[in-house]
Amino acid sequence: MYSEKVRQKADDQKKITQQLCIALNNIQHVHTYTWKLPKELDWQGLEASMERLCGLEGKQQVQRALGTQIQSIDAGMQRQSNYMINQLVEKMVTDLRKYIQHISLSPDSIQPDEAVCPLMKFLDDNLIILSEWLVMENLRKILSALWTLLLDLIIEALAINTGMSAEFYERFHFTLEALVVFFHAEGQGLPLDSLQNDKYKGLKEELRLNRCSTQELVEYCYQAKIRQQKSTDPSLYGMLCIKCHYEAAESKLSVEVLHATNLIALDANGLSDPFVIIKLAPLHFFPGAKSQQTQVKNKTLHPIYDELFNFTVTREQCSNSTACIHFTVMDHDWLSTNDFAGEAVLQLQEVPGFNKSAIAGGIKNVSPVFLKLTHPEPHVMKPIMKMLEGRTADREAQDFVKKMKELEVSPD
Template identity: 40%
Template sequence: MSLLDQHRGLFPPNNRQAIYKLDYILRCLQLIDDMPAYSKVCPFHAPMRREIIKVIKQGTKDWYLKVRAITKPTTHSDEEVLQSMVKLTNEINTDIQKALKYYNKLFLSVVNVDYFTVAYKQLEALLYKDMNTGMEDINVTLQAEHSPSASDHDDVTISTSLFELYLALKEFHAFKESLPVSEKSELHMDSYHVWFDPAIKRWFSLARHKAFRRLEKAVELDKVELVHSMVKHSTSAVDATCCFGQIREFYRQLDWPDPVGAYTFVTLVMEDICSGARYYAELMHKKLKAAGYFDDEGQFDITDQLCITLNNIEHVKRSLTSLPESLGFADIERSMQKVYGEVGGQQSHRTLVNMMESANDDMSNKVADVVIVVGKKMEPDIKKFVFHLAWAPDSARTDDAICPLMEYLDNNLKTLNMSLLRANFDKILDEIWNVVLRELKETLDGNLGKESPFYCRLHEALDILEDLFHADGEGLDDEAIQTDDYKYLRETLTLQKATTDELIEQFFLEKPQQQKEETVVNYGTLSVKVYYDNSDSSLHIEVMSGKDLPALDTNGYSDPFVLIELCPSHHFPSCAIEKTSIKKKTLNPLFDETFKFPVAVSQLKQTGACVLFTVMDHDVLARDDVAGEVFLPLADVYGQDRPSIPEGFRAVKQNTVLLIRPEPPKSGPLGVLETRTWDKTAQDFYKKRRALALQCG
């Protein structure tokens, strides 16, 4: 028994002969225990197994006290106390490892004693008592003598030692998993992590302070040059991401056992990393500003510093995207769900994601500040080249007139594409595209009323520029290309370059569509029948009736009649305007009148071809008023594909259409026609439509 008490020193597991001796000693004890004489000669001894357990406990305690004495600190400084605790715990971990790997198998097989459980629980109780006292003193000292923002060498050393101790105790507590299930509950060291809660929080505060200083130094020493075409950021960006990686690694090794505490610490990690990323972007922004980039004076040049600033910020911003996986957002959500339910888990996850997205947005805003200035500084040159494009001689081809602008853009974009990360290049490409669109729009808006060649050139230029910025799918996508300014330019230039006849046709194309969109009967309805008879090459129209027409006379009624006109007039030059008879004092007139227009079937297929029914109110002493209009497209009129319609109107379904009112010309084809003061046809059509709108006013 005396030899067993000192088995750690006498029978080390790395000495095979010593282990053989220990094996024989245990076998002897087992044989003695099996002898009937043992219980007779030593009647007051406990069973042999209990005696062995007692000796293991005593030997473990003696060994622990010896190790504690050896590792005892020589001074009372926090650092030495912590280091002594670390050494003690590490010695115990080594001993427990030996117990589990070597001694336990031997004791179990020979004397049926769970050596590991006996030794572990004895050491666990002893270690807890000393650690509890020591950590209480350390935390009291830290709170009394050190501010949360302290950054001196002692703080760093103490924080490092505390972390070492935490990891050592974490390792010791992990051996608990090798205990039998019945022995795992209610161990003293189950709450070991609570001792480190204030220290860990303090460490994160210190880590943030240290990270900021490291970032400042990294930016200060950063070399403003592109190292290689494949490496478009500089050393400060790498240093920043390494700094954040160390904070993540600390949290990973921490592996905090309490779900609520783990969530608290991961939010601190996120605060440290996200605030560090924001601070880095701010430092790079300030450095670029100090170099004069944001000054209004001076010619714009694409510099390495501009490109590196954007790339560095983007590189650090990208590093944040790995945080959900590296920090285990999903695991934290599941852990919080067990404590606070599904809603609590989702809220915790959302909080962490919001922190990351907020930092992303702030860094993106810094990039946007720089990108906007790129566009602003390029704007004067772009304005100059657009001016030369717009006012080149009429004889000059668009390809030639736009050449200076294309060369300027191409040269700058090539340089930017070579020097910038794709994400940053896309942002600048988008900004320059918007600048080009604004200059084209300003040129267009300031020169309305020009003749078609002016707009044809701008329209062709827009096509060429779109191809440049789209770059066969390698540049901006369709969504980025088709901004509001682009759509305005495309629509306006398409109208402006059209001939007057084409604009009038476009007007008559749009009106039936506008009519279809009407769902409320505001001005009544008109019922008609229309068909085409190939036998006499004529369009047959029957005006049947009106219903719920507006009351335009003081007596509460109207005197309605209908004008029938084939439009546009340049498609039907030989067709006169017809009209029905006047129906007195009624809002629901019955006309039942037919009209015949001799036209070729090909005329019905012309762009914009339609029948315009204008419902008028007859006035004897004043000008007739307009009640409303109906536009009926001719392209699909019944009978065009038949040789004849012998049954006439009986073969045609009645068509009841809502009336709409003429509107004052604001934009679209009418707006363009208004500006063509040099074109009599345009002015006549515009004035006619304007007069109709005024009659409705």
């Protein structure tokens, strides 16, 4: 009955008040006292009396009955406490959403601390009341609920506003870090490990990527492909055998596609009609460079190509560690879209003639290299593709997304 009256009081009041804090504390005090009842009421004495009168079974019946009552009271008090906490936080939702929107709509010309100032003042004003009147356990529960709410509101703001300026994302990155400092309160608030949870980490990474230029995002894609290529994970999509060599005097990169093995079957007959597309990447490192491709080999999972391709590139173009040769294996379909079978990348710095010494006799004397074929990692690529898709006014972003979709459409 008491907790129900407290609940009604919480529903009636529109703002956080001293009375609400005291009511929540009272629920906590009652909840804590509940577990002292067995000792206060000498339940052990009652159990001993029942054992003398009715034996062990009588004692066990009393234990079950009293234990059930305590657990029922405990569950009810916890529900009421959680309801009160949610109500206190709910009274701040409208204002918090307004201040998050203020950050969204702030002009790019103002400093991030100026944009976040109204939000921090609102939190500070309310936390003064909460910290003064709440016991520490309740205060931490409120802070934890508020932290989750603020993360959700920022995520919501990012979902509504896509393809925004770098300054927009910088404001929210500044906001996120300012909130961590505020809620941690030099160790007096929430611990850092609870603040920097998975939701926070995902949000921080999204903000970091959104602050990147389109070219930086494209490079990030290829860095992920290079890491995946170098991982020790087994190949699920087959292997590609190639040879590469760079002739510095002629600025000529030679790439020979030898063969592939154990490709995945993409046709109804259990085979494929594979061909390989070879291109230099990222494209902004090699403006004007055209992709090239092998012949189609029909009805096989172990195609032999033995085809040589040449690209004109300077050593300076290949100096970045992200610069690579991108191999894409496709299954040729006569009547529909070609299917993606797998991809591999080779850093140009690994090619003889760049950082490695040139080999006498050129590519014919180079040892073959086996590259495992992979599929893009969704948890890495999907967020980047989503960000680039949102940059509708950025032709470079749209072109990259289009090419990735054309190459990497898998039937599953």
